[in-house]
Amino acid sequence: MNSTDPRSNFAYPLMDVTRLLRKHFDRRAEPxxxxxxxxxxxxxxxxxxxxxxxALAELLEMEPIPVGRVIDRLQQAGFVERRPDPNDRRVWRLHTLPRAHGVLDDMEVIAAGLRDDTLTGIADAELIACLGVLERMKQNLLALEDAASKNTNEP
Structure with a gap:
């Protein structure tokens, strides 16, 4: 494929948009x-x-030890608490505390503002089409993941 073929370069703008969203959210959330x-x-x-x-480590795509440190800091700051699992004493269950709710509200305000700024000049029809394409890409990648896991689980 050549460089003018949109199929050869579609991932770069996706990664750039993701990186820039994280960068601008972090900047706005710094306070x-x-x-x-x-x-x-x-x-x-x-x-x-x-x-x-x-499970949190898996969703964050982090190793368990660094996630444990993140939870330690959040627990010390009064945002979350660990509760023992009633069925498995090796497992801790995580719950937010009231202090987290205010931060969640602040994060939602930041996210809404960033969404508005990001989508400036983009028509609803364009966004709907884009979301449809992204969803199909996601489903294609999930199908690859399913196929890979089936291949590794075969005897």
Missing amino acids: LGLTRAQWRAIKIVHRQPGISQK
Whole structure:
């Protein structure tokens, strides 16, 4: 494929947009005093009360030990708490505390402002078409993932 073929270069703008979204969100969220891993952890724990540290690590795409440190800091700051799993004493379940709710509200305001700024000049029809294409790409990649996991699980 040559460089004028849109199929050969589609991933670069996706990665650039993702990187720039993270950069601008981090800049706007800096006054909250949280790292990206911390605010992502708070949001996931809020959406999935009782999630295990292991499952959180998977969703954050981090190793368990660094996630444990993130949770340690969030617990010390009063954002989350660990509760023992009633069925497995090796597992800790994570829950947000009331202090996290204010930060979540602040993060949502920041995210809404960034979404508005990012989508300036983009018509709803363009956005809908873009989201449809991205969803199809996601489904294609998930199908590859399923096929790969089936191949590794075969005897």
